[in-house]
Amino acid sequence: MEFIRVTKENLEKEHICCAISNNKDVQVSSKKCWLAERFDEGLVFLKSEERGKCFIEYIPNSTIPLPYYNTPSIPALSVG
Numbered sequence: 001m002e003f004i005r006v007t008k009e010n011l012e013k014e015h016i017c018c019a020i021s022n023n024k025d026v027q028v029s030s031k032k033c034w035l036a037e038r039f040d041e042g043l044v045f046l047k048s049e050e051r052g053k054c055f056i057e058y059i060p061n062s063t064i065p066l067p068y069y070n071t072p073s074i075p076a077l078s079v080g
Contacts (some may be wrong), residue, residue, distance in 0.1 A: 001054065006045040008036055016047065016055070 006014050011032055011072060035045060048054040 002049045003056075004048040004049055006035070006047060008039050011036060014047065016045070 001035070004010075004014065006016060015036065016028065016031060016035070036054045038059060046056045
């Protein structure tokens with residue numbers, strides 16, 4: 001399985017959500033806005049080249065508020 005790294009540069013053209021197919025949906029636009037704000041904090045968003053099949057999203061622990069700092073975590077993992 002090949003992955004695409006979603007960045008600020010390609011965020012608008014990439015499909016980011018497996019549950020919602022309409023790019024104009026308010027949930028999709030809200031998620032894209034949130035992602036754009038988090039990329040500068042080190043957020044990594046990888047998605048499968050197969051639409052709606054899998055994505056991996058993580059952010060460095062140093063950006064997570066206490067008391068979770070330095071605790072291993074994966075904010076979102078979805079496999080469809």
